[in-house]
Amino acid sequence: MSSDSNHNQNQYTPPKVWTWNPDNGxxxxSINRPTAGSRHQQKLPIGKHPFQLYSLATxxxxxxxIMLEELLALGHKGAEYDAHLIKIGDGDQFGSDFxxxxxxxxxxxxxxxxxxLKDKPQRVFESGAILLYLSEKFDALLPKEHSKRTEALSWLFWQMGSAxxxxxxxxxxxxxxxxxMEYPIDRFTMEAKRQLDVLDKHLANNEYMADDEYSIADIAILxxxxxxxxxxxxxxxxxxEANSYKNLLRWAKQIEDREAVKRGRxxxxxxxxxxxxxxxRHSAADIDHKLKDN
Incomplete structure (x- = not known):
């Protein structure tokens, strides 16, 4: 008997109007709710660098x-940043400042x-928008040639819609x-494998997502x-059966070995x-100290 049957999922009939069950999920x-907005007052720290990132290593x-470390590796000193920890399990992302x-x-x-931007600092949200914002600000990690640029952006938006x-x-x-639960696992495994196959087939004929140029598309997908x-x-x-996607694995290992990727992740x-x-992270030395122990 399937797990679905054991939990009577085959007998479920959606109600006329959905109601939230806070214990289900x-x-x-404990943190998911069907409403938006802040849940508590919160003052976020602001460090000394141009960019203030509030995040978690998901x-x-x-x-x-990774993008910020790649920019720094390219010599863009204006990409210096403070990375402040947001504990999503504790609900930090629902604080007023965030x-x-x-x-x-x-x-x-x-x-x-x-x-x-001292008079009016710029907020940026959504990871794909942040990558594009930084790429355009520093004129980096996005191909100049129109066709390759278009390819990179197509794959960037593919990732945002597919992930x-x-x-x-x-x-x-x-x-x-x-x-x-058998049905959703089967359904989403099929889609996950289809997407892996999309990437594997593309990378059979391309070193990176945009032909031979490493870009924000690779940074987004990795x-x-x-x-x-x-x-x-x-x-x-x-x-x-991840080992069957040979081209995708080649690409992933190649990018994983980049110094900026090791630092950023x-x-x-x-x-x-x-x-x-x-x-x-508040200085390059913070990462240096960790990586020297590897």
């Missing part, structure tokens, strides 16, 4: 710290306090749901799909080995 039930959070930056209450959230099926779909039901096939997310390598991380955790 698995590991994240895949979306890793995108931005909601002012991101009304959607999701990490990452960025404030640009650069000299040209919820991986995180909120496959990852949630395979890893975090209160109990195994923390979701690279981490998935490398075994850094959901413990699903065997279940998904540990920022705002609060789990794993101690030398893989850097709760907050």
């Amino acid at each position: 698995g590991e994240w039930a 895949p979306n959070g890793q995108k931005v710290t 909601v002012h930056i991101n009304p959607n209450s999701k990490i990452p959230a960025l404030m640009d306090h650069s000299d040209d 919820p099926y991986i995180g909120g779909g496959f990852g949630h039901f395979y890893k975090y749901a209160p109990y195994p 923390p979701w799909y690279g981490n998935l096939v490398l075994g850094n997310a959901y413990d699903a390598v065997e279940f998904l 540990i920022v705002n991380r609060t789990w794993g080995e101690d030398n893989e955790q850097l709760h907050e």
